[in-house]
Amino acid sequence: MQRFEIRNHLYQQCMYSASDEAQLINDCKxxxxxxQQQLYESYxxxxxxxxxxxxxxxxxxRDLLHDGFIKVFTHISSFQGEGSFEGWLRRVxxxxxxxxxxxxxxxxxxxxxxxxxxxxxxxxTIIERISADELRAIIGTLPTGFRxxxxxxxxxxxxxxxxxxxxxxxxxxxxxxFARAKNLLKQKIVARYG
Amino acid sequence: xANLNDKELRNLFRQKFDDYNIALPDDDWEVLKxxxxxxxxxxRRFIWYWVAAASMIGIIMSGFSYWILTxxxxxxxxxxxxxxxxxxxxxxxxxxxxxxxxxxxxxIFSGLKQEKQTQRNIIHPITTADSSLALQSKIESTRTFSNxxxxxxxxxxxxxxxxxxQVNSPSSDSTYKSSSTTHYxxxxxxxxxxxxxxxxxxxxxxxxxxGWLAINMQGSNGLPNGINNNNALMExxxxxxxxxxxxxxxxxxxxxxxxQLITFIDKKTYAFPISWGISFSVPIxxxxxxxxxxxxxxxxxxxxxxxxxxxxxxxRIEQNYIGIPLNLAYILFKEPTFxxxxxxxxxxEKGVSLVEKIYSYNAQxxxxxSDYYSTTIHGFQYSLDGNIGANYKVYKSFSGYIETGIAYFxxxxxxxxxxxxxxxxxxxxxxxxxxxxKN
Numbered sequence: 345m346q347r348f349e350i351r352n353h354l355y356q357q358c359m360y361s362a363s364d365e366a367q368l369i370n371d372c373k374x375x376x377x378x379x380q381q382q383l384y385e386s387y388x389x390x391x392x393x394x395x396x397x398x399x400x401x402x403x404x405x406r407d408l409l410h411d412g413f414i415k416v417f418t419h420i421s422s423f424q425g426e427g428s429f430e431g432w433l434r435r436v437x438x439x440x441x442x443x444x445x446x447x448x449x450x451x452x453x454x455x456x457x458x459x460x461x462x463x464x465x466x467x468x469t470i471i472e473r474i475s476a477d478e479l480r481a482i483i484g485t486l487p488t489g490f491r492x493x494x495x496x497x498x499x500x501x502x503x504x505x506x507x508x509x510x511x512x513x514x515x516x517x518x519x520x521x522f523a524r525a526k527n528l529l530k531q532k533i534v535a536r537y538g
Numbered sequence: 539x540a541n542l543n544d545k546e547l548r549n550l551f552r553q554k555f556d557d558y559n560i561a562l563p564d565d566d567w568e569v570l571k572x573x574x575x576x577x578x579x580x581x582r583r584f585i586w587y588w589v590a591a592a593s594m595i596g597i598i599m600s601g602f603s604y605w606i607l608t609x610x611x612x613x614x615x616x617x618x619x620x621x622x623x624x625x626x627x628x629x630x631x632x633x634x635x636x637x638x639x640x641x642x643x644x645x646i647f648s649g650l651k652q653e654k655q656t657q658r659n660i661i662h663p664i665t666t667a668d669s670s671l672a673l674q675s676k677i678e679s680t681r682t683f684s685n686x687x688x689x690x691x692x693x694x695x696x697x698x699x700x701x702x703x704q705v706n707s708p709s710s711d712s713t714y715k716s717s718s719t720t721h722y723x724x725x726x727x728x729x730x731x732x733x734x735x736x737x738x739x740x741x742x743x744x745x746x747x748x749g750w751l752a753i754n755m756q757g758s759n760g761l762p763n764g765i766n767n768n769n770a771l772m773e774x775x776x777x778x779x780x781x782x783x784x785x786x787x788x789x790x791x792x793x794x795x796x797x798q799l800i801t802f803i804d805k806k807t808y809a810f811p812i813s814w815g816i817s818f819s820v821p822i823x824x825x826x827x828x829x830x831x832x833x834x835x836x837x838x839x840x841x842x843x844x845x846x847x848x849x850x851x852x853x854r855i856e857q858n859y860i861g862i863p864l865n866l867a868y869i870l871f872k873e874p875t876f877x878x879x880x881x882x883x884x885x886x887e888k889g890v891s892l893v894e895k896i897y898s899y900n901a902q903x904x905x906x907x908s909d910y911y912s913t914t915i916h917g918f919q920y921s922l923d924g925n926i927g928a929n930y931k932v933y934k935s936f937s938g939y940i941e942t943g944i945a946y947f948x949x950x951x952x953x954x955x956x957x958x959x960x961x962x963x964x965x966x967x968x969x970x971x972x973x974x975x976k977n
Binding site: 377380381384385388389390392393396397402405406409410413414417418468471472476477479480497498499501526 | 544546547548550551552554555557558559560561562566567569570571573574577
C-alpha cells in the first residue's frame, strides 16, 4: 500500500513519457490512481472523438467515455501487450458504444434511399479540405445504422464479416448498409460544400 | 470523375480521424473518478453478498455433515437422554439427581462408553429401593464389579453418589423393593453387561432425532423509545437531509433564496422489519440444543418532505442485512407431538447494501427529478434475544413452530433504521422444521 502511495506521489511530480507506456499500463493493472489519471489524460479526448462518431450527442458520448474508462481500469489486466495499446483501447470504446446502441435499439432504424451515388475524387478533395469536426458532424447526421457501419468499416477498419458479428447482422446487410451510408454521405457533402 | 474504391476511402477517413479529439470539461476526471469509485464499491458489495451467502451455506453444510457423519453414540449420551426424557415424571426425581451426577462422571471418562452404560443398569434398581436397601445394593454391586479393571472405579463412585442422593429421597415402594432384590440376584456378569448396554444404546439411538432444518420468517415490533423522530436534527448522512436538499432544489428561485423562511412537514415511516432464514439445530443433550443458520433482513425507511410552496420529495431507503444467529435452546416440555422450549442467544448481522431512491415533485405533484444513491454499510449489527417457543409435529418429520420473545439491537453505529429507533423489540418467529432421524 505504501509502495503505491510513493508511486502515486512520484507520478504526480513527473508525467509519463511516451516510452513509459508499458510502465503506465502495469501500474494501471495494479490500480495505481495516478497512473489511471495519467492514462485518462493521455487518451480521453481522443476516445471522446471515437464515442462522438457513434452517438453524435455530447453528453451521451461523455457517459460512454466514462463507461469505457471504467471498463479499461477494470479489465486492463486482459491486455497482454499484443498489438498497440491504443488499438486495444479504441476497441473497448467502440464496443462500449455498440453496446449502448444495441441496448437502446437504435440500430434498427431504417432509411430508404432510392438513388445510388458513389464517392468520387471531387468529394475526396472536399473531405480533405474540411475539418475532421465538420466531417464528423456530417457523419453524425447519418441514420444510426448507417453511421455505425460506416464508422466501423471506413474508420475503424473492420471487415464486413466482423461488422456482421459485432452487430448481429449478415455480411451482406453490412455491405448494403455501408453502400447506402456512403451514398448518403456524398449527397450531404455535395449539398453542403459542393 | 473517378470513383473512390473502398481502400482509398478508408485511408481518407482514417487519416482524417487519426488524431481527432474532442475537448472535455475540466472536472471530467473527477466525475469519472467518482463513477469508478461507485462501481468498485458495488463490486465489493456483490463480493460481500457472495461471501456471506457462501459462509451461510458452508456453516449449514458443515454442521449437517458433521452431524450426519459423526457416529450416533457420540452424539447422544445415553444416560442423559434417559433421564431427560423421564424427568417430568415425579417417580423419577431420584433418577434425575443420580443421573446428573452420573453425567458428570461420564464426562470425566468420556472414552469409556460401555462402562457408562452399565451405570444405568445399576442405577435403576437403586432408585426404586428404599434408602437402607440402596446402601446394601451399593455394597453388593461394588462387590459384583470388584474385578472390573481400571476405570470401573467410576462406576462405584457413581453408585455411591447415586445412593447418597437416594437417601434423601422420600419416594419408596415395597413393590420396587422386591423387584430390585430380584434384579440383583440376576445381575449379569460385566462382560454380558457391556454387550447388553450396546444393544440398549442402539435402541436409544434409533429413537432419537439427530437435529432439524427449518425455514422461518421473523418480524420485530419495536417498543417506543421516547424519541420523537419527526423533524429530528438533520445530520448530513440522514434521509431527512437529502430529502430537504431535494425539495430545496425544486422550489422556486425566490423561495430558495430565503430557505430559512420555509417550513417543512416531515413524515418518516419505518417499515416493520421482516427476516427470512434457514436454521438448523444440533442437540447437545436431550434437553439442550444449539440453534444457528442464516437470515436475511430488509429494513425499509420511507420519508416525505413537503415545503410550503407545495413542492415535495419522497424517499425510500432499503437496507439489506445478512446475519448468523446463534442460540442455545432448552426444552422445557416434550411430548411426542408437542414441545415447549426457551432460547437465548444473539445474532451478528452484516449490512450488505443500502439503496436510496428519492423522487421530487413540483406543486402540481408532477415528478420533476429522481435521484438514486447506493452505498455499502460498514461494521456489524449485534443483537441479543430471548424467546419462548412451541413446536407441533404436523406430519411425520415435519413440524410447525412459533417463537416469541424480546430482542435488543445493540447500538453498533449502523445507518438509521427501525432498529436504531426501536432498539428494544418484541419478536415473533414462525417456521417449518424438518427433523432428521426418528422422533
